[in-house]
Amino acid sequence: MSDAFNEFDDRLRRIDKNRARMKQGYVTVVDRDGLIVTRPKRRRASMPWRGFVFLICGFLGFKALLMASMGFGNYIDRVQKLEQGGVVEIAGAYLMRPDSLSEYLALKLRPYLK
Incomplete structure (x- = not known):
């Protein structure tokens, strides 16, 4: 029982x-x-990973496009000017610093912009 x-x-x-x-x-x-x-219903993941990855890829692509269109020297000068500003500008300068991936993408994009 x-x-x-x-x-x-x-x-x-x-x-x-x-x-x-x-x-x-x-x-x-x-x-x-x-x-x-x-x-x-199945629960969705709390973090929208796909959107986060697209955001990062878009940001890196934008940064590479800026580097390719402005030129590396001019881009670095503008980032250095940005470092002289306030807290928000310093944070922006930190994010916009050239990195190896964005430099590689800029080199690949450069021939298409001329």
Whole structure:
């Protein structure tokens, strides 16, 4: 009798857990056998990684485009002028400093801009 009660109690716990997850949204699908089943929606990742990667790629591309169009010497001079400003300008100068990847991309872009 105790085993039957434990199984029943476990089943009730699973049902309650499933209902709690369904309160946050659910989707209805048709199984392979034709039975319509309602399942809780999958949770999305808290950090939108794809958007974050696109943002970084876009920023590096923008920086490479600036380097290629201005020239490396002029670009470095402008970043150095930016370092003489306030806190926001210093932070911008830190982000806009030339790095190896953006320099490589600028060298590849340079022939297309002339």
